[in-house]
Amino acid sequence: MMATVINVNTRSEKERRNTMVIKVNSENELSKTSKIKLRSMSTDSSLDSGGTVPHSLRSRSYSTTSSLDSGLSSSCSSFPSALVSRIKKDDDVEKREEPVEFESKLASLKNNLSDSKVNLLKEVFVNNLEGNQRSLSICEFKNMFQFKSDFFMERIFNVFDRQQKGFVTLDNFIETVEKYSSFDEESKIEFLIDIYNGDGSGEITEDELKKVLNGCVLESGMNLKESDIENLSHALFQDSVKEGKNVISKTDLVKQLKNHKELLTNMSILMDKWLIPKKAPTEKSLKRSFLEKLPLRYFSGDYWRNNKSFLSFMFFILISNVIIFTHRAQHFLDFPMLSGWSPNPFYMISRATGRTILFNTCLVLVLVLRYTITLLRKFGFANFLPLDHNIYFHKVVGCLIFSQGMTHAVMHLLNFGINIQPDPVKFIHLSWSYWSDYSCYPLFLYTLPEGCKLVSNEEEESKDCLPDSMVMPLTVNYEVSKNISECQVCPSGEPYSYFEWIFTTRPGMFGMGGSANTSGVALMAILIIMFICSQPFVRRSGHFQVFYFTHMLYFAYFILLFFHAPDFWKWFLLPSIVWLIEVFYRSIGTLLGHGKTVVRSGTILPSRVTSLVIKRPARFNFNAGDMVFVKIPSVAHSEWHPFTISSAPEVKDEFTLHIRGVGSWTNNLYAFFEKEYKKQDDLNLNTKNVLKRKQFNSIRYHDKLRHSKIVKYKENTKKDVESHNITKKVNLLDKPMEIYVDGPYGCPASNIYRAEHAILVGTGIGVTPFASILQSIMHRYWEIKQSCPSCNYKWSTNIEESMFNLRKVDFFWINRNVNSFEWFVDLLSQLESEQAEQGGEMNRFLDLHMYNTSALKKDDMKGLALQVAMDLLYAKEERDLVTGLKARTIPGRPNWDKVFNKIKSEKKGEVTVFYCGNPTLATSLKYKCEQFGFKFKKEVF
Numbered sequence: 001m002m003a004t005v006i007n008v009n010t011r012s013e014k015e016r017r018n019t020m021v022i023k024v025n026s027e028n029e030l031s032k033t034s035k036i037k038l039r040s041m042s043t044d045s046s047l048d049s050g051g052t053v054p055h056s057l058r059s060r061s062y063s064t065t066s067s068l069d070s071g072l073s074s075s076c077s078s079f080p081s082a083l084v085s086r087i088k089k090d091d092d093v094e095k096r097e098e099p100v101e102f103e104s105k106l107a108s109l110k111n112n113l114s115d116s117k118v119n120l121l122k123e124v125f126v127n128n129l130e131g132n133q134r135s136l137s138i139c140e141f142k143n144m145f146q147f148k149s150d151f152f153m154e155r156i157f158n159v160f161d162r163q164q165k166g167f168v169t170l171d172n173f174i175e176t177v178e179k180y181s182s183f184d185e186e187s188k189i190e191f192l193i194d195i196y197n198g199d200g201s202g203e204i205t206e207d208e209l210k211k212v213l214n215g216c217v218l219e220s221g222m223n224l225k226e227s228d229i230e231n232l233s234h235a236l237f238q239d240s241v242k243e244g245k246n247v248i249s250k251t252d253l254v255k256q257l258k259n260h261k262e263l264l265t266n267m268s269i270l271m272d273k274w275l276i277p278k279k280a281p282t283e284k285s286l287k288r289s290f291l292e293k294l295p296l297r298y299f300s301g302d303y304w305r306n307n308k309s310f311l312s313f314m315f316f317i318l319i320s321n322v323i324i325f326t327h328r329a330q331h332f333l334d335f336p337m338l339s340g341w342s343p344n345p346f347y348m349i350s351r352a353t354g355r356t357i358l359f360n361t362c363l364v365l366v367l368v369l370r371y372t373i374t375l376l377r378k379f380g381f382a383n384f385l386p387l388d389h390n391i392y393f394h395k396v397v398g399c400l401i402f403s404q405g406m407t408h409a410v411m412h413l414l415n416f417g418i419n420i421q422p423d424p425v426k427f428i429h430l431s432w433s434y435w436s437d438y439s440c441y442p443l444f445l446y447t448l449p450e451g452c453k454l455v456s457n458e459e460e461e462s463k464d465c466l467p468d469s470m471v472m473p474l475t476v477n478y479e480v481s482k483n484i485s486e487c488q489v490c491p492s493g494e495p496y497s498y499f500e501w502i503f504t505t506r507p508g509m510f511g512m513g514g515s516a517n518t519s520g521v522a523l524m525a526i527l528i529i530m531f532i533c534s535q536p537f538v539r540r541s542g543h544f545q546v547f548y549f550t551h552m553l554y555f556a557y558f559i560l561l562f563f564h565a566p567d568f569w570k571w572f573l574l575p576s577i578v579w580l581i582e583v584f585y586r587s588i589g590t591l592l593g594h595g596k597t598v599v600r601s602g603t604i605l606p607s608r609v610t611s612l613v614i615k616r617p618a619r620f621n622f623n624a625g626d627m628v629f630v631k632i633p634s635v636a637h638s639e640w641h642p643f644t645i646s647s648a649p650e651v652k653d654e655f656t657l658h659i660r661g662v663g664s665w666t667n668n669l670y671a672f673f674e675k676e677y678k679k680q681d682d683l684n685l686n687t688k689n690v691l692k693r694k695q696f697n698s699i700r701y702h703d704k705l706r707h708s709k710i711v712k713y714k715e716n717t718k719k720d721v722e723s724h725n726i727t728k729k730v731n732l733l734d735k736p737m738e739i740y741v742d743g744p745y746g747c748p749a750s751n752i753y754r755a756e757h758a759i760l761v762g763t764g765i766g767v768t769p770f771a772s773i774l775q776s777i778m779h780r781y782w783e784i785k786q787s788c789p790s791c792n793y794k795w796s797t798n799i800e801e802s803m804f805n806l807r808k809v810d811f812f813w814i815n816r817n818v819n820s821f822e823w824f825v826d827l828l829s830q831l832e833s834e835q836a837e838q839g840g841e842m843n844r845f846l847d848l849h850m851y852n853t854s855a856l857k858k859d860d861m862k863g864l865a866l867q868v869a870m871d872l873l874y875a876k877e878e879r880d881l882v883t884g885l886k887a888r889t890i891p892g893r894p895n896w897d898k899v900f901n902k903i904k905s906e907k908k909g910e911v912t913v914f915y916c917g918n919p920t921l922a923t924s925l926k927y928k929c930e931q932f933g934f935k936f937k938k939e940v941f
Contacts, residue, residue: 121174135167151215152862155195189254192864196253203247206237209865216866220891221854222818228881235876236869302930309386313393317363321356321400328355334480336430338419340473342480346418350411353404358571360401361561365575367394370745371582377746378623380754388748391940395534402531409524413502416517421498424507425454425488426469432482443486447508451493454486464489512563519564526553526560544639544665586742594618598736599632600654602673604709607817608661609765610670611646613654617741622649624776625749625769625914629742630657635669640742644749644916644939646768648775660765676711713737748937749773749914753806756909759934761812761925763917769939770811770916771824774831777809777846807845808908812894814851814917821850821883832886848887849899850880855891867891896928904932912937 128140136144138157147153160168160176180187196212197204210233217224224232240248240256248256297303304311329352336342366372367390377387386393420427428435428442435442448454455461457470465487472484488495496507502517510516532538533550561568589595594617603611622628622645629640647656661667713736749769752758760770815821828848856863870881874888882889903911913929915922916939929936 118174121177122170125170125173135169136173137167141168147219147862148221149215149218151211152195152219159191159194193250193253196865197250203249204253205247206233209233209237209248212865213869216856216863219862220856220866222852222882224881232866232869232873232881235872236865239872297927297930300930302933306930306933306935309384310389313386313389314396317393317397317400320359324356324359325352328352332434334477335434336473336476336480338422338427338430340430340476342475342477344415344419346411346415350408350415353408353411354565357401357404357408358561358565358568360397360404361558361568362571362575364394364397364401365579367391367397369575369578369582370743371585372578374626374744374746377750380751382748382751383754387746388937388940398531398534402527405524405527409520412517412520416501417498421496421501423466423469423488424496424509425486426484429484429486430473430476430481433480445509447506447514448488449490449493449496449506452488452490452495455489456486457484461489461491462487464491512566515563516565519560523557523560523564526557529553530557540663544641544663545636548639590740594620595741597739597741598713599739600713600736602676602711602737604670604673604677604711605658607764608667608670610659610661610666610673612657612659612739614657614739614741616653616655620655620741620744622655622744623746623750624649624773625747625752626744626772627747627769628657628744631740631742632669633738633740635672636665639665641665642745644747644769644772645744646771648772648779650776650779658765658768658771673711674709677709680711747939749916749939751937752914755912755914755935756805757808757810757903757906757911758806759810759812759903759911759913761814761913761915761917761921763814763921764816766915766917766939767813767824768916770813770914771827774809774811774846775827777806778831805909808906809846810849810903811846812849812851812899814853814893814921816853818852818854818882818889821852821889825883825885828883828885828887848885849894850883850885850887850889851894852882852889852891853893855889857892863891896925900928900932900934911935915939 124144125136128136128144130140133140138153141157141160142153145153145156147156157168158164160172162172162176180191196208210229213229213233213236217229237248240252242249242252329348332348332351333343335344335347337344337346373387373390376382376385382388424446425443428446432442435445438445443454455465462470469487470484472481500506503521505514505518508514529550530553533547539547558572561572597615597617599612599614601613605611625644626649627642627644629642631638631640643657643659645655646658647654659666659669661670747769749760752760752773760773762768762770813821831846832848855867857867871888873881878886880887880889911932912935913925914937915925922938926936926938928934
C-alpha cells in the first residue's frame with residue numbers, strides 16, 4: 001500500500017521552517033524523494049498566513065486514504081452529493097496512481113512560469129492543505145477563494161479538477177494557473193468561458209446564464225427579486241446571442257466580451273495575486289524612516305490654504321496661552337523659596353498656569369454657546385471663524401484646562417510641603433512685597449494656630465523659634481523681602497500640619513477667607529471626574545448619562561473658581577453675560593412649553609433606522625441642514641441627543657428626524673417603536689396615496705417601503721389623520737408620544753446657499769442633512785416657477801436669486817446595503833422627475849451619484865456578468881435596477897481623483913464639499929479636498 005511520509009530537516013530552526021521533504025513510499029520500495037523549498041508567507045498575504053510548514057505536517061506518516069476522506073468533512077455538506085460521491089469514487093484511483101514526481105512534472109512549466117512564481121504557487125498550495133492531505137478538496141478551495149456562493153466555487157473547482165477526480169493535486173494546480181498565467185484578453189476570456197459553461201460544450205443557454213447571474217448577485221451581497229434576475233439574464237442573453245439561435249456560442253461570448261476591452265484590461269481572475277512576487281523587506285535608512293513618519297501633509301501649502309480659519313484659531317489659542325503664561329511667570333520671577341533662592345519654580349509655575357486656566361475656562365464656555373454660534377453662522381462668519389469646529393476646539397481647550405489644572409495643583413502641593421508649611425512666617429517675610437495686593441499688613445493674612453503666637457527677636461521667647469527662622473538667607477532679594485523681625489512659637493500648641501494647610505481653611509491665607517486650598521482640592525476632583533467621564537470609552541459605550549451628569553459639574557466648577565481665584569470675575573464677566581442670556585432664553589422657552597411637542601408617527605426602516613415625524617412647535621424656524629437636540633421621556637428621562645433635521649424648512653406643520661441605532665439611546669428608541677408596532681394589530685386605517693403625480697411631499701412617511709413598519713399616533717381629529725396621505729394600513733395608538741426639542745442650531749451644511757458648487761457626500765444615515773437641503777432646493781425652485789394661464793406651459797426665471805450663490809449641486813450617497821437606498825429613494829425620484837420635466841437650468845443644476853460599496857465592480861470576475869447585464873438593462877429602460885432612479889447605482893467606492901477632476905473641469909465656481917458620515921472616509925476625503933483646493937465641511941455632533 002502506498003503511504004506518504006513528510007519529514008522536516010532538523011538541522012536548524014530556520015531549515016525546519018523553510019524545507020519540507022516529501023517522501024513517497026510504495027509498498028517496500030522508496031521510489032523517490034522530492035524536496036520543495038518554500039519561502040515564508042508574508043503577513044500581508046490574502047490567504048492563510050505563515051510560511052512555515054504547518055505543524056500538522058511535521059514528522060508524521062499518513063495514508064492516502066485518510067487524505068481523501070478528510071475532504072469529506074461535514075463542512076462540505078452544502079455541496080452537491082454528486083461532487084462528494086465523485087471524490088469517494090476516485091479514492092481507489094488515487095491509491096493506484098504512481099508517485100508524484102514534482103520536479104519532472106514542473107520542469108515543463110518553466111517556459112511560462114519562473115522559478116520564483118512556481119515556488120509561490122507551491123507555497124499557496126501547501127499552506128492551504130489541512131491535516132494529512134496532499135491534495136486539495138473543494139472545502140479547501142472554498143477557504144482559498146472566500147466565495148459566498150457555491151455556484152462559483154464549484155465552477156472554479158472544476159476548472160482546476162480537469163480530470164474530474166474530485167480533488168486537485170499540486171501539478172494540477174500549477175498547470176491550471178500556468179494556462180491562464182499570461183493574463184491577456186484571450187486568457188481572461190477563456191477563463192470566463194470555462195466558468196460560465198459548466199458542461200464543457202462551449203455553448204451557454206439562457207438558464208445557465210441565469211445561474212451565473214444568481215451567483216454574481218450572491219457574491220455582491222445584493223437582494224434582487226427573481227423577476228429582476230430574469231430581466232437581467234434576458235437582456236444579457238439577447239445582447240450576446242446571434243439572431244435566430246437559442247444558445248450563446250463561444251464565438252458570440254468572445255465577441256460580447258471584446259466589446260468591453262477596458263473591463264478586460266483591468267479585470268482580475270482571482271489568480272493574479274498568487275503570481276505577484278513578495279517583496280523582500282529592505283532596510284531603510286534612519287533618515288528615510290524619520291521622513292516617512294513625519295506628517296508631511298501638515299507642511300503642504302494645500303493644507304494651510306484650505307484650513308486658514310482652523311489653523312488661525314488654533315494659533316490664537318496657543319499663542320494666547322503662551323503670552324498669558326509668560327506674563328504671569330515674569331511677574332513672579334523674583335518670588336523666593338524658603339531658602340532665599342529665586343525664582344521659586346513651584347509658585348511661579350502654579351500661578352502662571354492658574355492665570356491660563358482662567359482664560360481657557362472662559363474660552364471653553366464661549367465655544368459651546370450654541371445660539372450665538374448659530375447666529376454668527378447665519379451672518380456668514382463661518383467663512384472667517386472655525387464655527388464648524390467648535391466642538392473640536394472645546395475638547396482641545398478642555399484638555400488644556402485639565403493638564404494645566406493638574407500642573408497647577410502639583411506645583412502648589414510641592415510648594416506647601418517645601419516652602420510654606422515648615423515656616424510660614426519666615427516665608428511671608430521673604431516674599432513680603434508680593435502680599436501687598438491684599439491691601440493689608442501681610443502677617444494679618446495668616447491665622448496663628450491655637451496655642452501659638454508671634455514674638456519679636458528682642459523678646460526672650462524668641463529662643464524657642466525654629467532654627468534659622470530669624471536668619472535672612474544670603475541669596476535673598478531685599479527688593480522683595482523684609483527683614484525678619486518676628487517668628488512663630490508654640491508654647492502650648494502645634495504648628496499647622498501639611499494636612500491642615502491643604503484640607504482646611506484654618507491658616508486663613510490664599511483665596512477668599514483662606515478657601516483657596518480646599519476649593520482647589522474640590523476643583524481638582526471635579527476636573528478629574530469630568531475629564532475621565534468625557535472620554536469616548538464612556539460616552540460611546542452605553543454610559544451617556546454618566547457623561548451628561550458629570551458634565552453638569554461645570555456649575556460647581558464656576559462657583560468654586562470664584563472662591564479659589566478672586567480675580568476670576570474679571571475674566572468671566574463678558575462670556576457669562578452671553579451665557580446667562582442663552583440659559584435664560586432656553587429656560588423661559590422650556591417653562592412656556594415652547595420645546596414640548598409630540599411625535600405624530602414613527603417608522604422602523606432597514607439598517608435599524610427609526611424615522612420620526614414630529615409636530616412642529618410654535619416659533620420653531622430652521623434652515624436646511626440645521627440640527628436639534630431632542631429628549632424623549634419614554635426612552636430616557638434626562639438624555640438630550642443631537643440629530644440633523646431631514647425635512648425641508650418650507651414645510652410649516654411638521655419636521656422629520658431619521659435616527660440610526662448605533663448606541664444605547666438610539667437602539668432603545670428603535671426597540672421602543674418595535675414594541676409600539678406590536679401593540680397596533682387591532683386598529684387599521686386606510687388612507688390615500690402618498691405619491692401623487694406632480695405633487696411633491698417633503699415629509700417622508702416611508703409607508704411604501706417593503707421593509708418598513710409604521711407606528712401612527714392619534715392626535716385630534718380624523719381630518720388631522722387624513723391630511724398625512726398615507727397609503728397602506730396604519731395602526732393608531734391613542735396616547736401621543738411626547739418629545740422635547742431644543743434648537744434649532746446651525747451646522748456646516750446650513751451654509752449650503754453660500755457655496756457656489758456644492759458637493760454633498762453622505763454615507764448611510766449621514767444623508768439626513770442633505771435630504772433636507774435637496775427638498776429645500778426644490779421648494780425654492782417652485783417658488784420662482786411660472787405658468788402660462790392659456791397653454792399651461794411652465795418655466796422658471798431668476799434661479800440665481802433663489803439659490804443665492806449656489807450654481808450647481810452634486811449629491812453622492814454611499815451605502816453598503818442596497819436596502820438602505822429605500823430611505824429616500826422616493827424623494828430622489830421626484831427630484832429627478834421635476835428636473836426632467838422643467839428642463840433648462842434646473843435640469844443641469846442637480847446631479848445624483850449613488851454608490852453601493854458591497855457590490856462587486858466590473859473588473860472583478862465574480863461581478864462582471866451582473867454589472868454588464870445591469871448596464872444593458874439600464875441602457876434599455878433608462879432606470880437603475882437597484883433604486884429605480886435615472887442615476888445609475890455604481891458598484892464599489894468612488895474614485896475621488898476621477899470624480900474631483902471631472903467636477904473641477906466643470907468650472908461652476910468655488911467648490912465646497914459637505915460631508916456627513918463615517919469618520920474614516922472623512923479623513924481621506926478631507927485630504928483629497930486639500931489636494932484639489934476644495935473647501936471641506938464636516939458635520940460634527
